[in-house]
Amino acid sequence: MIERRSLLKGGSAAAFGVLALNAVASGNSLAQAATDKAAPAPNLLPDPATTPVPNPPFPKNLTHDERTHLETFDTLDFVVFSHAEWARLEESHAQNIRAHWPDGHYTDGLDQHIADLKALFAWAPDTRIQSHPIRIAKNELTAVTGVMQGTFTQPMADGKGGFIQPTGKKYAINMATVGIWNSHGVMDEEFLFWDNQTFYQQIGLA
Template identity: 70%
Template sequence: MLDRRSMLRTGGAAAFGAFALTAVAGGMTPAEASALHPQGNGLLPDPATTPVPNPPFPAHLTHTERKHLETFDELDFEVFTHADWKRLGRSHAENVRVHWPDGHFTDGIDKHISDLAALFVWGPDTRILSHPLRIAKGDMTCVTGVMQGTFTRPMPDGSGGFIKPTGKKYAINMATVGLWNRHGVMDEEFLFWDNQSFYQQIGV
């Protein structure tokens, strides 16, 4: 049996890509896929610069797989976008481990709430309203999204000072891999985005 955690930690891009292809192959129908690609070439534009409609859920999902994706949509579109942290427990376990793009990880939902809330200190309009790709297999999900906002308030620099707001907007592609437990919440979450592009866009 494939060890999902070993695949993520040691299998690299090839294993992750194999998982994604396997999940997609059993999911969306050609008609559904073509509806998302009116240009007819079957390829997505860059979702961060060209709006992409949220696709229907893949076909042939189990009830649990669909529920995980529905919960994740609610997490980003409602809980995160509206900074409604009291509802984060609907998608995250109390002892959730969250892996960040720079390689560090945190443990516990309270720490994760603190980290998420920090994004809204300098960018109160921070939001995620787009999930161009949504796949699920067993107790694993992978969802891509577009996180966007505007650097309009001072940003804490971690040393007691602040970075002056630039007023610049950002829109970055991101991906989240979630490992779900039998209670329907994530025990572990892996966040991926390009930090260099992010800082360049906000002028830092």
């Protein structure tokens, strides 16, 4: 059996994502996917960030907890995050949540995570996630892809005490989140992935 936490914490979160996708495509377990060659996907997706795709049904044969985790994650992105209902973030995140960001840094604690999420809305109040093209759950792990979008309409703090004036440009970027859930039905750890270069290009800062 694969030790999932060691996979993620050993700098191999991206590798876990590949294993998870291969497992879903083949119908095998994560352990089998680690040794089997990847089979071609029968139904290839377009780029969800440029071509909207419908949310797929949940995978078959999920346990009760696995399905609950995915349902909670849908609510997290489609409702709590998209409508900035920060008081509800505790429905999906533990108080001591460790959040790993795309630039490699991480934070500890729900209050800090909320502050960081609020910062996204300060310069793009219409930030939202409305689709999850891929949703995977296995035991205490989830891997979900989404499209985050918004518009750079308000000044952005530059981290040096000043502000970057808005460009008025829209962005739509593919993202992925890997979550580790505990027995209380909330995430102890969350790994966020998106391409910052594409993100900054779209809002006119690169």
